[in-house]
Amino acid sequence: MTKNGTNSANSKQIVSVQSQDGENIGLTYPKRAARLVKKGRARFVNDNTIRLMDVSDVTHTEDIKMDNINTLNENKNEQRVNRLLFNAREWSFNKDCQKSNVGNRSFMQGPDGNLAEAYTIGDWSYNWTEIVTKTLILPKNTTHTLTFWLNGGENDKNDEVCRFVVVYNNDCDNCYTYNLNRNFIKPLKKVNGWELYEIPFITGDNEYTQLRFVAKRAYMTVLSAKPAEAYADLPDSVDEFESERPQRHNIVFADGWPTNTWYSTRELRRKYGSNTAATGNIQQPAGNFGVMEGIQVQADALNGIATYTIEEITNKVNSMTDVSASMSHEISQAVSEALNGAGNPNDVDVEEICSNIVEQFSDKIENMVDEITMAVEGMTGAFEEMRDSLDDISEN
Numbered sequence: 001m002t003k004n005g006t007n008s009a010n011s012k013q014i015v016s017v018q019s020q021d022g023e024n025i026g027l028t029y030p031k032r033a034a035r036l037v038k039k040g041r042a043r044f045v046n047d048n049t050i051r052l053m054d055v056s057d058v059t060h061t062e063d064i065k066m067d068n069i070n071t072l073n074e075n076k077n078e079q080r081v082n083r084l085l086f087n088a089r090e091w092s093f094n095k096d097c098q099k100s101n102v103g104n105r106s107f108m109q110g111p112d113g114n115l116a117e118a119y120t121i122g123d124w125s126y127n128w129t130e131i132v133t134k135t136l137i138l139p140k141n142t143t144h145t146l147t148f149w150l151n152g153g154e155n156d157k158n159d160e161v162c163r164f165v166v167v168y169n170n171d172c173d174n175c176y177t178y179n180l181n182r183n184f185i186k187p188l189k190k191v192n193g194w195e196l197y198e199i200p201f202i203t204g205d206n207e208y209t210q211l212r213f214v215a216k217r218a219y220m221t222v223l224s225a226k227p228a229e230a231y232a233d234l235p236d237s238v239d240e241f242e243s244e245r246p247q248r249h250n251i252v253f254a255d256g257w258p259t260n261t262w263y264s265t266r267e268l269r270r271k272y273g274s275n276t277a278a279t280g281n282i283q284q285p286a287g288n289f290g291v292m293e294g295i296q297v298q299a300d301a302l303n304g305i306a307t308y309t310i311e312e313i314t315n316k317v318n319s320m321t322d323v324s325a326s327m328s329h330e331i332s333q334a335v336s337e338a339l340n341g342a343g344n345p346n347d348v349d350v351e352e353i354c355s356n357i358v359e360q361f362s363d364k365i366e367n368m369v370d371e372i373t374m375a376v377e378g379m380t381g382a383f384e385e386m387r388d389s390l391d392d393i394s395e396n
Helices: 028-039 265-272 287-341 352-393
Strands: 015-018 023-029 041-048 047-052 081-085 091-093 103-109 115-121 129-133 143-152 161-168 178-181 190-191 194-202 209-216 220-223
Touching: 015 028, 023 028, 028 041, 028 047, 115 129, 115 143, 115 209, 209 220, 287 352
Parallel strands: 015 047, 081 143
Antiparallel strands: 015 023, 041 047, 091 129, 103 115, 115 220, 129 209, 143 194, 143 220, 161 178, 161 209, 190 194
């Protein structure tokens, strides 16, 4: 007992449960243990262990229901599994990547039709983005799983980064990396463009754990999830052209894919003469309510794309301004140094100096221009996609 009279088991994460004969039969939470003791159904053996008492010795006649005890290791030979669920509120952008982090946290409609909070991170450019948990103290030598819904994380050039990373004791060089793109890891479910994952990892003898999601060259959205078994009755709905598309569904596009490409749903259906509804496996609600809801979904999607794109363009324009200022400074400094070192100022070839420095900056400027162009084209494609989707909704 502690000084204030409260059993110190309440300060622990778990409490061991023993049978009447002293055999370890499982684990429970401190509050549950305290209730069992209070009702006379168990007694504390020590601060971290309770022993169940003979039912005949208990005043109350209600049966002790072992299914209420969280017996994660009911079978002593079975390894205990600690299940973690992605909760966007418990994650934040990695401050070590603050110069390149892009994205936001927001509520959105999940694959089960319910609102849930998510992080959308990364973009089509080279912004390395990470979201991380705080440092976690998890039970050692234990198998843990993290369950989450994932959307996007791929581009049509196959050069994206889409990862789940486990870092022990802040040792990034020896981290454990799980690639979530290109079917390296099979999801448990695929529903309307979302994929359900349950990633296992073992803490071993490590004291501290940090979890991370990493994205680059593609928008990647991680959505809060329930335990996997909660979606057992949720039917899978797989993309009809999954085997042909160079990238998977991404919610930043109204239809999941850009319309100005050969792998858009419209072009692929035209190629194969498919008459499937424009939304594929996703059923549209009937009646005026369905039309209005469909329009609202398209508007929300377009608003998200516009926000991302404008922010991306603004960042690139600001970067170009910085590059321009840096280039002017380099030219001025190089000319000054050449003049100071020359006996005759007329011998200094200012034009050649300027040309050499501009050439040094040309690749960087061209890349920025290309990225801005891609962003504008992406927004144009999104507008076209929304127009087509609205036409489909109105026709239905």
